[in-house]
Amino acid sequence: MGEVEEKTIQDELAVTIQLADRVIKSAEEAESSKAECSEIARQVERLSQKLRSAARLATSTQWLYERPVRRIAADVTKNLDRALTLVRKCKHSGVLRQVFSITTAADFRKVSALLESSTGDLKWLLTIVDPDDINLTLPPIANNDPTLAWVWSYIATIQMGQLRDRVEAANALVLLAHKNDRTKKIVVDEGGIMPLLKLLKEGASADAQIAAANALFHIGNDEERVRSIADAAGVPIIVQVLGESVMRVQVNVANLVARMAEMDSAVREAFARENVTRPLVSLLSVDTVLVLDDPKLKPGKPSISSLVQFNKELAGKSAGHNSYNPSLNSVSSFTSSGGHSSLSVHSSSEGSSRGGHYRKDREVETPELKLKLKVCCAEALWKLSKDSVINSRKITETKGLICLAKIIEKEKGELQYNCLMAVMEIAMVAEQDADLRRAAFKTSSPAAKAVLDQLLRVIQEESSSTMKIPAIKSIGSLARTFPARETRIIGPLVAQLSNSDNEVAIEAAIALGKFVHPENFNRVEHAKAIIEFDGVPPLLRLLRTSERANIYGLILLSYLALHVGNSKALEQTQALSVLDSAIRSGVPQDYKELFARAIHNLNLYQAGVPTHRPSYPP
The missing domain is CATH 1.25.10.10 (Leucine-rich Repeat Variant)
Known part of the structure; x- marks a missing residue:
């Protein structure tokens, strides 16, 4: 037998409304405890009105957040069942009542309290699914677990609220879940991933994308939750946003890529399928001059065709990907000196309609922000390449090695360290994969020579053991080359x-x-x-x-x-x-x-x- 199809939220509410009508009718037919049954009927009538309001909202709202609606509707149904059982006992009087059942004042008090709680739950529910209604109290259903109600409220706002409210809710979700893995699990279990990915993808504002990326970053601090982000089709969205957004958004998205890649090897492979290394290498090479001993770029003969061909190689084969299709990296200068050809390669990521708009933004960004982006991209490449042949190969195929070598040579601190770690992970993969080793680290390769020169320089000149160790490990991994x-x-x-x-x-x-x-x-x-x-x-x-x-x-x-x-x-x-x-x-x-x-x-x-x-x- 196939799986039973889940009821729509409208059908589920309709069943609960019908149950409420049955309780009212049975209460009106009571022959004993009439006053108590009348009070039950009054409570259920109030409950029924709120159920109908919820049903109307569910019908009129295009993208309703259903988790709390289903949960509270199920709880209301359970309480209405108890009320129906109680009032049905009151349909008989005298000897028959004594034969069939006995009701006490305590029974009515208990059912009345349950119905009052359900009314409070529905009242609160209407406030979170109706953006025009405001209620800062918690529902009775959350008495034992207030976190659940806060999570519901924030997710509902992220999914259905106005833009500014959605941003505030995403940021509040981060504060709520900070250093609390149980809360992060609740966010995932209650369907919080999809609204956050939607907020990230829409690109309504940079602040919204940053808030969404930051929330996903904090939630995705273990393998299971990272897999949940990937299962929600998050990887293509993240790669697309990485390639299309303004720089301050890209910083947060690159951090998210690094976190997800670190947590789950399967997600690393998913990122590889979406070619995430290409925009990362492109962004890492912002304002970086790459000197290449490349026969295709002979000194003194910088023909237009050779420039175009090299540019195509640098951009690679991303045109076949729907999720990310950046334009070719721009070559801003071409000079010859000392027998080398020099290219100034800048990040473009302009394959989308937004690319041209963001290019000017990048030109006026502060050096501090550009450095921060490079640090994040280098860390993402490091985490992606760990134990991943396909990511390591893609990095080397996009001139990533020469870029890493140049940064190791020129930079210090965290950026230099992250690039060294990326080289180390690629080398460790190449140690186990002969094809990658021969393709990326053959001794005649300009990129391999550049990397080796910098590894030796770090070993000989750097005083920090933190820098020396990855350089030493890299050379050890390449010993057979x-x-x-x-x-x-x-x-x-x-x-x-x-x-x-x-x-x-x-x-x-x-x-x-x-x-x-x-x-x-x-x-x-x-x-x-x-x-x-x-x-x-x-x-x-x-x-x-x-x-x-x-x-x-x-x-x-x-x-x-x-x-x-x-x-x-x-x-x-x-x-x-x-x-x-x-x-x-x-x-x-x-x-x-x-x-x-x-x-x-x-x-x-x-x-x-x-x-x-x-x-x-x-």
């Missing part, structure tokens, strides 16, 4: 083994371990380079700093022993003794075989045999 001759990468990583910040030193050891991992084709050459940069002494010192450092340091030392076991540096630093001592003191089971093989290999080249021999095959 570097040829044997690329020794300039090894030196800076070896230098970080002596860093006073233990976490930086550990990450350097982990990254170097990937260069000499058995799956790395150039492992032997990289191992030799580590030895040549005198990496063994600081590595052995690192082993003594912490348990985590000891494990990752021993892994790196074992790989060196396997690949360059005849090295004098390993012999002089007594690496064999260090590994033997480690395996004696007990190491995780996962690494015992690796350490045993390393000891065996060192024994082949070095004089003397350790006193401890593993009891299992090397």
Whole structure:
């Protein structure tokens, strides 16, 4: 059997009205407790009038907020049923009354109180579905849970109120739900997502869009609620607004994208299908000059056709998407110097009819707002690229890497950090995906070169461990892309083994371990380079700093022993003794075989045999 179709709100109210009429008729036919039944009839008549008013509003209102109407109608129906049962008992008198039932004054008082509560609920309901009526009191139904009534009131206003009231209600919803996950769940359960998305999409004012985006941001702080936003077709709306709105709206929408992407991997993929990375990269590149070693842009030959072709590549293939169709990024200048071609790329996002209007607005925005937008867009790209091949690929295909590299070079603080984290996440995805690694990080790629230069610069020049760590992790993830001759990468990583910040030193050891991992084709050459940069002494010192450092340091030392076991540096630093001592003191089971093989290999080249021999095959 198929699912039972839900009644319309008009049908539901009609059934309740009919029930009220039956109660009145039965009360009028009472043969006992006539005074009490007459009072019940009077109360139900008042209730019936309000039900009819609600039915008229439901018919005349185009986009009625139904949740409280259905909930209160159900509660009224239940109370009317109790009233009908009571007054029917009064249709008989004398002996028959005693035989069939007994009614008491307490029964009438209880039913009367329930009907009074229902009247109060309906009176309050009429105020929230009628914008011209104002009532600041709470309904009786909310006595045990006032939050529900406030949520109903705010959602009803967002859905049906005047624009200014809708903005105020969205902001009030944020204050109500702030740091209260239960309230956020109530907002979702009571249908608050759709009205907020409608307010965001309409674009009636920047303040309205900001209020809606901010409310969705605060509600969407867990996976389930973020999925609810996506299930309400929120992703296409959010991407469209991101591409079409004024800059201060875009800041809030980019924050919303970052929050949703962080909370749910499925939503990250939904954003990828709507090509959200394209407007984000475009906005991130506002006023940024990108220098490219691109054969299509030869110095001294900036033809119109080459400009158009490059511009098309920068804009990509978004024309096929209905939800977001930005125009091509504008190229404001083209110069040649030092064998490089220079492009000043500005955000356009002007595929919609609103784009031309907003372009002038962007030109007069404050540097502080532009910086804030870049920070938010970089964070969104960071969160979107995490564990996502498709988003990482789209970022690299839209010249996102070169943009990230340029910002890492020029900016400081939060913007630089967010860009480093975006590069790190893309690199971590590329580590597991050979196609992405070859396409985005091939050594001949200008973007890959630019990113690598900046990662090395951050490792060597930045004093902050917060900045160093993502740069080190990025290079470690890309270890398999570097040829044997690329020794300039090894030196800076070896230098970080002596860093006073233990976490930086550990990450350097982990990254170097990937260069000499058995799956790395150039492992032997990289191992030799580590030895040549005198990496063994600081590595052995690192082993003594912490348990985590000891494990990752021993892994790196074992790989060196396997690949360059005849090295004098390993012999002089007594690496064999260090590994033997480690395996004696007990190491995780996962690494015992690796350490045993390393000891065996060192024994082949070095004089003397350790006193401890593993009891299992090397």
